[in-house]
Amino acid sequence: MIRIKDLGFSYGENVVLKDITMNLEEGRIYGLLGENGVGKTTLLTLLSGLKNAKAGQIDIDGHNPWKREPSLLTEIYYLSDEVAEINMKAIEYAENYGKFWEGFDLNKFIEIMDSFENDINQKMNRMSFGQLKKTHIAFALACNTKYLFMDEPTNGLDIPSKAQFRKAVMKYTREDSTLLISTHQVRDLENIIDPIIILDRQDVLLNASLEKIAEKFFFDYSNDRKEGALYCEMIPGGNIQVLINTTGEDSKVNIEALFNTVHLHKELVKGLKDEN
Amino acid sequence: MKTKDIFNFRRFGKYFVSDLRSCASNYWLSMLLISLMGLIIYIGTVCMGLAFTGEWSGPDKSFRVFTFVVSMFVLMTTMPVKCYGKITEKRFGTAWLMIPASSFEKVLSMVLMTIFVAPILSACIYLGTDALLCTIDNTCGAAIIPSVREFFDFFINESIATEGDIQAFPALAHFVKEISCPWLYVDDIIGISLWFLAGAIWFKSGKTAKTILAFIALSMVLSMAITPFMSTYMKEFAMRMTVMDSQEAVERLFNMGIMRHAALVDTINDTVANLIMLGLIYFRIKTIKH
Numbered sequence: 001m002i003r004i005k006d007l008g009f010s011y012g013e014n015v016v017l018k019d020i021t022m023n024l025e026e027g028r029i030y031g032l033l034g035e036n037g038v039g040k041t042t043l044l045t046l047l048s049g050l051k052n053a054k055a056g057q058i059d060i061d062g063h064n065p066w067k068r069e070p071s072l073l074t075e076i077y078y079l080s081d082e083v084a085e086i087n088m089k090a091i092e093y094a095e096n097y098g099k100f101w102e103g104f105d106l107n108k109f110i111e112i113m114d115s116f117e118n119d120i121n122q123k124m125n126r127m128s129f130g131q132l133k134k135t136h137i138a139f140a141l142a143c144n145t146k147y148l149f150m151d152e153p154t155n156g157l158d159i160p161s162k163a164q165f166r167k168a169v170m171k172y173t174r175e176d177s178t179l180l181i182s183t184h185q186v187r188d189l190e191n192i193i194d195p196i197i198i199l200d201r202q203d204v205l206l207n208a209s210l211e212k213i214a215e216k217f218f219f220d221y222s223n224d225r226k227e228g229a230l231y232c233e234m235i236p237g238g239n240i241q242v243l244i245n246t247t248g249e250d251s252k253v254n255i256e257a258l259f260n261t262v263h264l265h266k267e268l269v270k271g272l273k274d275e276n
Numbered sequence: 277m278k279t280k281d282i283f284n285f286r287r288f289g290k291y292f293v294s295d296l297r298s299c300a301s302n303y304w305l306s307m308l309l310i311s312l313m314g315l316i317i318y319i320g321t322v323c324m325g326l327a328f329t330g331e332w333s334g335p336d337k338s339f340r341v342f343t344f345v346v347s348m349f350v351l352m353t354t355m356p357v358k359c360y361g362k363i364t365e366k367r368f369g370t371a372w373l374m375i376p377a378s379s380f381e382k383v384l385s386m387v388l389m390t391i392f393v394a395p396i397l398s399a400c401i402y403l404g405t406d407a408l409l410c411t412i413d414n415t416c417g418a419a420i421i422p423s424v425r426e427f428f429d430f431f432i433n434e435s436i437a438t439e440g441d442i443q444a445f446p447a448l449a450h451f452v453k454e455i456s457c458p459w460l461y462v463d464d465i466i467g468i469s470l471w472f473l474a475g476a477i478w479f480k481s482g483k484t485a486k487t488i489l490a491f492i493a494l495s496m497v498l499s500m501a502i503t504p505f506m507s508t509y510m511k512e513f514a515m516r517m518t519v520m521d522s523q524e525a526v527e528r529l530f531n532m533g534i535m536r537h538a539a540l541v542d543t544i545n546d547t548v549a550n551l552i553m554l555g556l557i558y559f560r561i562k563t564i565k566h
Contacts, residue, residue: 050370050566069281073376084367087301096294100287100376 001026008055009042016042018202024178031193032182033259038199040182044149048078074102077143081151083136085125090135093124103144108172112138115164129156137165141172150181154188162188186255196255198262205262206269210253218245219254231261282378291377295385299359306354311401313347314340318409337417344402344420348395352469355394356476357483360386364480370566379562391469447530454539463546470553477560
């Protein structure tokens with residue numbers, strides 16, 4: 001389990017994260033959303049031990065990630081938004097580095113590469129950005145780590161690959177794995193992320209499961225304009241409106257509409273924070 | 277932190293092999309070119325000789341020793357940048373830092389690669405090729421290894437034995453003998469390699485140029501720090517020269533502890549400097565952020 005308490009981080013005078021407190025539970029795929037510059041990547045790098053927190057603490061199964069202890073690193077994989085063009089064939093890369101992660105499965109790597117229609121014998125520095133990204137995604141999933149942090153994983157992927165990515169995440173991640181996926185492309189991940197974390201400048205606006213969100217908000221897809229809608233947007237064939245759920249009626253959460261609602265009504269939604 | 281999180285033989289072995297493979301894929305071509313530089317220069321010189329004078333003449337002994345030294349220097353300056361320089365870039369650095377091996381194991385592996393594996397492998401290829409060429413072509417003079425030994429032997433035996441002036445100064449002769457041991461310079465070579473390794477992982481761009489500039493800057497600072505001490509020392513020496521026989525003054529100078537045990541002092545100095553460099557490299561790897 002990941003416990004974050006009063007976490008603070010700044011780049012010089014620019015405070016990015018302030019007093020962030022939350023827990024990330026096992027077996028869940030968290031979607032990390034937020035505007036540009038709110039600290040999504042910073043949070044992921046702090047969790048991966050690539051940066052040192054200026055205040056507060058991060059506890060991952062009793063370890064401080066900044067110490068970069070091999071016993072913790074073997075349970076973590078961080079997929080950066082920028083991936084490296086290694087001067088090796090994909091299969092050589094997997095063989096050369098995969099052995100450091102205890103759960104690494106080369107067959108799984110080959111299988112995922114195959115599902116992405118990527119050639120394992122192609123040199124990584126001769127791949128297109130999308131192919132390279134898919135290779136790193138395949139490697140990340142094949143590592144079978146307990147904690148998998150991904151920063152904009154669907155950036156640069158073509159449409160079929162995005163679908164393959166969703167399938168691969170659902171199929172190849174461990175039952176007890178905690179995934180934290182930062183993204184702006186919420187539609188790419190709409191059906192796999194739950195709970196949702198929305199970061200704002202120096203704050204967490206929302207950290208709640210879809211079930212809890214649906215309890216609090218009602219997502220209306222009818223053509224009629226409803227009074228008291230917190231957010232309204234025209235979509236092909238009607239409107240999408242977000243209302244306070246007063247009747248307890250169930251509705252399908254539209255993450256993009258939720259994100260916009262949260263940003264328009266920050267104070268209102270702060271009460272929704274899921275402390276679990 | 278548990279001991280197994282600092283060093284584990286099995287994990288280090290795995291890491292070292294993986295580091296070797298990664299370094300080979302990034303640097304093998306440059307290393308091969310540097311290692312075969314002697315052969316390339318030999319072929320070039322012979323071809324030029326045949327073209328311009330019509331005679332078969334390879335590069336002479338001293339030129340080959342010079343190109344060997346230059347090639348090894350080029351290797352020491354370029355290898356760390358090619359193999360480890362990318363860890364300061366976010367794309368490569370994040371993946372490298374996340375490899376489940378300890379900072380100590382990563383540093384140990386890169387140091388072994390930089391100061392032993394790459395230079396020894398390259399020097400063996402270079403010197404082996406040179407020895408082979410000299411076996412085939414008897415106009416080459418002599419192979420590099422015996423030539424280097426000869427240079428130091430000349431320094432010790434010929435120079436001291438034949439130069440009447442030096443023979444008259446036993447303490448000076450002892451000093452010359454002390455500093456003429458080839459092994460005395462091994463720690464300097466290690467120091468240069470470590471310096472360039474530190475530069476490769478410290479600077480984000482212009483790594484080689486900045487490393488050389490940093491070396492010049494440090495040398496200037498150290499010179500300025502030593503100057504007051506040296507000027508007092510030299511003044512005292514000059515004063516002694518005026519009040520006593522110059523031969524006695526020179527003998528006294530070279531009989532002082534620091535001169536008498538020049539090799540030991542140099543070794544201690546270089547060892548301390550190299551340990552500081554190792555500490556800096558470890559600190560950098562331990563605290564690098566992305």
